[in-house]
Amino acid sequence: xxxxxxxxxxxxxxxxxxxxxxxxxxxxxxxxxxxxxxxxxxxxxxxxxxxxxxxxxxxxxxxxxxxxxxxxxxxxxxxxxxxxxxxxxxxxxxxxxxxxxxxxxxxxxxxxxxxxxxxxxxxxxxxxxxxxxxxxxxxxxxxxxxxxxxxxxxxxxxxxxxxxxxxxxxxxxxxxxxxxxxxxxxxxxxxxxxxxxxxxxxxxxxxxxxxxxxxxxxxxxxxxxxxxxxxxxxxxxxxxxxxxxxxxxxxxxxxxxxxxxxxxxxxxxxxxxxxxxxxxxxxx
Numbered sequence: 001x002x003x004x005x006x007x008x009x010x011x012x013x014x015x016x017x018x019x020x021x022x023x024x025x026x027x028x029x030x031x032x033x034x035x036x037x038x039x040x041x042x043x044x045x046x047x048x049x050x051x052x053x054x055x056x057x058x059x060x061x062x063x064x065x066x067x068x069x070x071x072x073x074x075x076x077x078x079x080x081x082x083x084x085x086x087x088x089x090x091x092x093x094x095x096x097x098x099x100x101x102x103x104x105x106x107x108x109x110x111x112x113x114x115x116x117x118x119x120x121x122x123x124x125x126x127x128x129x130x131x132x133x134x135x136x137x138x139x140x141x142x143x144x145x146x147x148x149x150x151x152x153x154x155x156x157x158x159x160x161x162x163x164x165x166x167x168x169x170x171x172x173x174x175x176x177x178x179x180x181x182x183x184x185x186x187x188x189x190x191x192x193x194x195x196x197x198x199x200x201x202x203x204x205x206x207x208x209x210x211x212x213x214x215x216x217x218x219x220x221x222x223x224x225x226x227x228x229x230x231x232x233x234x235x236x237x238x239x240x241x242x243x244x245x246x247x248x249x250x251x252x253x254x255x256x257x258x259x260x261x262x263x264x265x266x267x268x269x270x271x272x273x274x275x276x277x278x279x280x281x282x283x284x
Contacts, residue, residue: 003070006078006100006228007130007170009044010204013227018279019207019218022046022080023271024232026053028065029260030239033267035069035077041272043280046100046228048080051089063096075284080132082230090120094129102132102173110159117167132206132228133167135160136175154193161200171204171228176221178209189217191224198225206230211237215277222279231274235267242266 009020025031025047038045047069049062057065063079070077080100081093090101103120105113117133124131136155155174164172174197177189187209198205204227210218211233218229242263246253253259275281 001070001073001076003067003097003099004044004076004078005128005130006046006080006132009046009076009078010130010171010227012044012283013280014204016283017222018283019222019227019229020044020046020280021271021274021278022048022082022206022228022230023235023274024048024050024053024082024230025062025066026232026236027057029264030235030267031065031069033235033239033264034271035073035075037268037271037275038075038077038284039073040268041275041281042075042284043275043282044076044078044284045275045280046078046080048082048230049093049098050082050232051084054089054093059092059096063098067097083134087116087119091123094124094127098129100130100132100170102134104134104173106134106136106175110163114163114166117163117169121167121169130170132171132173133163133169134173134175134206134208135163154190155197157193157196157200160197164201164203169203171206172201173206173208176207178207178213187213187217189213189221191220194221194224194226204228211235218277219279229274229278231271234270234274238266238270239263 013020023034034047047066066079078100079098081098083104084090084102085104103117105116121131136153176194205225206228207226208230210229211231243259246259246262
């Protein structure tokens with residue numbers, strides 16, 4: 001089926017009280033793994049591309065891989081730009097065929113973030129492309145996006161209310177204690193803050209940096225209004241660890257398919273686990 005918008009997927013999720021997984025598509029095998037897992041779970045799914053993935057594979061390669069995967073899939077698939085920090089890049093992704101974009105202006109003053117987010121929405125909404133924005137800073141490192149742990153700031157609930165009123169954004173990524181990359185310890189999510197934001201903001205909320213967050217904490221966050229959950233690090237770990245295992249067992253293997261194939265299957269399994277935690281199995 002054709003690509004769908006994230007707004008469409010999250011609107012249904014909001015009505016029924018589950019979250020949709022947004023999984024980073026870093027190469028062909030992972031694109032295949034995401035779709036395979038979603039089909040096995042009969043779940044809607046979001047494939048997202050970071051700035052790093054676009055730099056590595058090229059914008060057209062990413063767009064076409066996901067478009068083909070969606071066309072052959074029996075479940076709804078959206079293609080989303082993750083952490084777009086440059087307005088021109090957002091434009092390029094929309095023109096390339098992305099059905100959703102994130103403009104991350106969280107490093108800018110609030111009014112500047114609002115102004116640029118409005119510009120993105122004015123361009124995207126008339127052609128059916130949904131827009132995600134971010135308030136607060138999420139710790140750790142994402143591709144080309146760095147936030148010092150000491151400077152990481154949680155989202156202010158009143159700022160979130162004001163931001164949504166001023167922009168009309170489709171969904172909002174909030175900072176409540178998660179971090180990009182691997183955690184040094186178990187993350188502690190600020191559920192009280194999440195509940196306050198949800199009570200003030202009547203749009204789907206997004207949780208970034210969710211790899212490594214305990215399943216019970218994810219479930220609680222979903223109960224409190226999280227409708228999109230981003231996962232990248234867990235997939236990378238499963239994929240690369242399985243590649244290493246195969247190479248260690250068969251050091252003479254030179255067929256990349258025999259190394260990448262098991263890695264793809266390992267990615268399928270971790271993605272299926274996450275989809276079940278998010279509650280979106282059977283919702284396609």
